[in-house]
Amino acid sequence: MTMTESAKVRHPEKRNRPDNPIQRKPSWIRVKAPTSQVYRETRDIVKANGLHTVCEEAACPNIGECWAKKHATFMIMGDTCTRACAFCNVATGTPAPLDAMEPENVAVAVATLGLEHVVITSVDRDDLPDGGAEHFVRVIQATRHHAPNTTIEILTPDFKGKQGAVESVTDARPDVFNHNLETVPRLYPGIRPGARYFTSLELLHRVKRIDPTLFAKSGLMVGLGEAREEVHQVMDDLRAADVDFLTIGQYLQPTPKHAAINRFVTPDEFDSYAAVARGKGFLMVSASPLTRSSYFAGDDFKQLRAARDARNDGANGAE
Numbered sequence: 470m471t472m473t474e475s476a477k478v479r480h481p482e483k484r485n486r487p488d489n490p491i492q493r494k495p496s497w498i499r500v501k502a503p504t505s506q507v508y509r510e511t512r513d514i515v516k517a518n519g520l521h522t523v524c525e526e527a528a529c530p531n532i533g534e535c536w537a538k539k540h541a542t543f544m545i546m547g548d549t550c551t552r553a554c555a556f557c558n559v560a561t562g563t564p565a566p567l568d569a570m571e572p573e574n575v576a577v578a579v580a581t582l583g584l585e586h587v588v589i590t591s592v593d594r595d596d597l598p599d600g601g602a603e604h605f606v607r608v609i610q611a612t613r614h615h616a617p618n619t620t621i622e623i624l625t626p627d628f629k630g631k632q633g634a635v636e637s638v639t640d641a642r643p644d645v646f647n648h649n650l651e652t653v654p655r656l657y658p659g660i661r662p663g664a665r666y667f668t669s670l671e672l673l674h675r676v677k678r679i680d681p682t683l684f685a686k687s688g689l690m691v692g693l694g695e696a697r698e699e700v701h702q703v704m705d706d707l708r709a710a711d712v713d714f715l716t717i718g719q720y721l722q723p724t725p726k727h728a729a730i731n732r733f734v735t736p737d738e739f740d741s742y743a744a745v746a747r748g749k750g751f752l753m754v755s756a757s758p759l760t761r762s763s764y765f766a767g768d769d770f771k772q773l774r775a776a777r778d779a780r781n782d783g784a785n786g787a788e
């Protein structure tokens with residue numbers, strides 16, 4: 470993946486960081502260049518509706534594969550984030566005011582792409598009184614209106630813990646409520662300095678307490694210097710918060726101004742993480758070098774629903 474990285478680094482906190490050389494990727498992380506016709510159609514629909522995608526903004530390595538299947542993940546509330554996380558390629562700065570037409574435009578794009586399942590995420594909007602919760606609600610409502618058969622997965626920020634934010638988004642009833650922990654608590658000060666591990670964990674737990682029928686999902690990046698035992702502890706914390714679905718992927722350094730990769734985790738280690746997580750009771754686990762929150766999210770959602778049905782059938786049968 471190549472982006473004009475330095476042009477994207479618009480925040481003094483990021484610009485002033487020392488350079489970390491980017492390591493060569495191992496053979497298991499090679500991705501194909503995006504060339505297909507469907508990729509171009511997806512890009513045109515995104516552009517025609519004036520939308521942003523995390524696929525582009527985060528320089529996701531899977532864009533060629535996902536967009537060739539029209540799987541784009543929309544990033545709402547602008548392309549500028551109020552935080553400057555050390556792993557994230559999204560530009561940081563003072564965001565523009567919210568676009569009142571964005572909910573409609575996202576919904577039309579979802580309908581035009583004919584998506585069975587859509588993932589909608591956002592930048593952090595700590596400048597807004599509700600952290601952007603109502604805008605999420607409007608996007609969910611517009612999408613339900615224009616694409617009633619599309620299942621909706623939201624990947625939210627922590628809303629800075631603003632009162633009522635999680636409740637209003639949960640009340641809009643997305644099918645999946647995703648919020649990523651990103652890394653182990655010990656690494657938060659360096660990797661996710663504007664966030665608190667237990668605030669994020671509590672957000673997920675609150676979603677399940679408000680509506681246990683919603684699927685809760687979270688994700689981790691590995692390769693940042695975490696110990697295996699720390700990852701296992703995060704799994705335990707997520708299960709204690711009743712989270713259903715865990716994704717684990719390799720952290721890839723977007724630019725020299727971002728956190729350095731500590732190491733490349735091998736495919737066998739990902740398989741081992743997946744086995745441990747399943748043993749801890751997650752309904753679904755996706756763990757591989759190129760796993761991202763939204764990678765194959767539509768296929769995963771079908772499996773998630775089937776896994777819950779099977780678990781419920783098993784519980785009923787055992788009564």
Ligand code: SF4
Nearest residue numbers: 524529531532535763
């Ligand atoms: S994995 Fe997610 S962010 Fe990356 S290209 Fe696919 S849909 Fe976009």
